[in-house]
């Protein structure tokens with residue numbers, strides 16, 4: 001039996017048996033604030049559309065730059081509430097996250113318990129080593145999650161008491177510590193209508209942004225990127241995503257109009 005390396009925020013209580021809460025979407029990031037920075041608008045849109053979203057942070061983000069231990073976790077809880085999402089942490093150590101078998105199995109276990117149709121995970125990151133670890137880690141976890149017979153795998157006991165789950169789509173938001181992608185992404189989401197909720201979520205993080213000084217330099221840069229991606233389509237704000245697999249639709253009529261066709 002896996003000994004449990006996470007705890008839950010919000011109102012869900014999944015301790016013990018019968019952990020059957022399912023989510024439509026799981027967003028997996030290294031630190032509290034990554035999900036909000038990378039795709040906070042998309043999360044707000046999804047929950048507005050009554051999708052159940054859970055944010056999974058691989059660590060609690062300690063130590064944070066401008067706050068005592070524990071403050072960032074409370075800010076993260078409030079930020080998730082702004083976006084209408086639940087949130088949970090694994091207990092990896094901030095700054096020391098690597099793509100390990102242990103973490104792959106822990107994430108795969110969460111996927112099998114919560115059975116999301118769509119998983120989002122940071123990718124293409126070079127600057128922050130923790131961010132760089134997430135893409136390969138989650139890609140492996142999504143693969144592990146669909147496999148059966150883990151009870152026959154020495155070292156695979158973490159998945160032995162859970163059933164296989166096949167994620168339908170694995171998408172990757174852009175890490176904003178990296179330069180913008182230009183047009184090299186699979187799709188973008190128009191988040192103009194919910195952008196205030198993304199701002200509100202990010203404004204909670206006084207532990208890592210200089211909110212009290214009015215205009216944090218990083219938040220200004222992040223918003224500029226969202227406006228830049230929006231500019232590609234002629235909307236105010238958009239968030240870009242890559243996809244593990246090519247995109248397939250029932251009809252090419254699903255797309256929103258672009259500025260010049």
Ligand SMILES: [Zn+2]
Nearest residue numbers: 030031034131
């Ligand atoms: Zn981060």
